[in-house]
Amino acid sequence: AQKVTQAQTEISVVEKEDVTLDCVYETRDTTYYLFWYKQPPSGELVFLIRRNSFDEQNEISGRYSWNFQKSTSSFNFTITASQVVDSAVYFCALSARFLTTDSWGKFQFGAGTQVVVTP
């Protein structure tokens, strides 16, 4: 069974502060992908970053960075110098392979973390 846990329900920061979102996952699969999505009030899930289970290199993309540690099953996400437009719900998700059909696609999402950035 797969499980994704986002322990933080809401984080409030003042603009320009950094925000780190925690994500812990469980899976028996050896091949999987981890994602972060942003969901603004409009409802659409916006893709932010993706990491596969074989690549633990941590990277920075603009104001976004992530810390993937397979040893602790964690995939944390940081927004640097937050802006008001970053206010949204952020979801961590896990996608593994369907063994029966050798296909991808089923996403297991966490409960989400509401980020509120005030001016």
Place this chain on the structure above:
Amino acid sequence: DAGVTQSPTHLIKTRGQQVTLRCSPKSGHDTVSWYQQALGQGPQFIFQYYEEEERQRGNFPDRFSGHQFPNYSSELNVNALLLGDSALYLCASSPRQGTYGYTFGSGTRLTVV
């Protein structure tokens, strides 16, 4: 290039009724997945369609059914609606063999009264 299109955007139904939600995948995508997102929760996987067949199913009752058409568009049907079916229903399309390009629509907000 149009992304994933869902219709309608909002819908109000009465308990016991039936509802059909529609999804047009992104151009070049042939696999469609449906998710239910209750208020304050993460999306939950309902099922996935590929080659007009249901390939995988989440933990949802048989009241939830679907269909995929030859043009890859898809419908989600829910029978005998319950108040608990009120949620945002998200459609996602993807290429068959990978998670790259997995794209979500803006969803249909279903309210059951």
